[in-house]
Amino acid sequence: MNDAANRILVLFAHPALEKSRVNRVLIEGLADLRGVTLHDLYEAYPDFGIDVGREQRLLLDHDIIVFHHPMFWYSTPAILKEWQDLVLAHGWAYGSDGTALLGKRWLHAITTGAREVAYAAGGHNEYTVRELLRPLEQTARLCSMEFLPPFAVHGTLGMRPDEIRAHAADYRRLLVALRDGQLDLERARAVNRLNAELDSIIGRREA
Ligand SMILES: Cc1cc2nc3c(=O)[nH]c(=O)nc-3n(C[C@H](O)[C@H](O)[C@H](O)COP(=O)(O)O)c2cc1C
Structure with a gap:
């Protein structure tokens, strides 16, 4: 993949x-990243009054959409459901005339309270995060977007502060690679979570 400057x-x-310990640090690490637009939905819409036109324009202006959130009840916080229900409109995002999002990429950056061992067959939560994101994966597919495994x-x-900082560095590294077209997509598509395999799915390191 060499489509530079996504x-x-x-x-x-x-x-x-x-009250956030982890996600706060993850987004702080993106603050100065060229080519990355950070849009805080709860800050923009504290009363859930989502501006559909604004959101659709933002989607049109970008190639890769990252849904970044803590896992809440094996899914997303509520505003992301409201966002999907309103923004991914018939005739725009899907349906015979709904081609606005064709070819864009969709991925989740997600944090879970429980440890990874719980997210496995036979574990406390039975399913991997990638499996639990299935409804969102199919939503991306219906919108003609490519769903990538989650970060x-x-x-x-x-989690210790040094561990949180290490995850923030990985997150930044992943977004730089996505932006610069340096992700090995064949390998990335096959993994359960992108950050388990960063060294093998990123071609070149950030300069
Ligand atoms: C309403 C709610 C639901 C949650 N559901 C889950 C869950 O299904 N699985 C899980 O592992 N953690 C769950 N958690 C824990 C959050 O994912 C965890 O607090 C978050 O990842 C921590 O990130 P932060 O430090 O940025 O707040 C839930 C937390 C809340 C408040």
């Missing part, structure tokens, strides 16, 4: 950012 939209959803940070409860 524009990335990070749709960030955390309803209590003032998933497990075990946020009690």
Whole structure:
């Protein structure tokens, strides 16, 4: 993949950012990143009054859409459901005339309180995060978008500050690679979570 300079939209959803330990640090690491637009949905729409036209224009202006959120009840915080229901409109995002999002990429940057061992067959949560994201994967497919495996940070409860900083560095590295077209997509498509295999799916390191 060599489509350099992809524009990335990070749709960030955390309803209590003032209490966040992990996601706060993950987004702080993106602040100065060229080509990355950070859009905090709870800040923009504290009363869920989503501006559909604005959101659709943002989508049109970007190539890669990152849904960045903590896992809530094996899914997303509520505003991302409202966002999907309103923004991914018939005749625009899907349906015979709905081709606005054709070819764009969709991925999740997601944090879970539980550790990775819980997200496996026979584990406490039975399914991997990638499996739990199936409805969103199919939503992306219906919108003619390519769904990539998630960047998933497990075990946020009690995570040490140095571990959080390491995840933030990985997240930044992934977004730089996506922006610069340096992700090995064949390999990336096959993994459970992108950050488990960063060294093998990123061609070149950030200069
Ligand atoms: C309403 C709610 C639902 C949650 N559901 C889950 C869940 O299904 N699985 C899980 O592992 N953690 C769950 N958690 C824990 C959050 O994912 C965790 O607090 C978050 O990843 C921490 O990130 P932060 O430090 O940025 O807030 C839930 C937390 C809340 C408040």
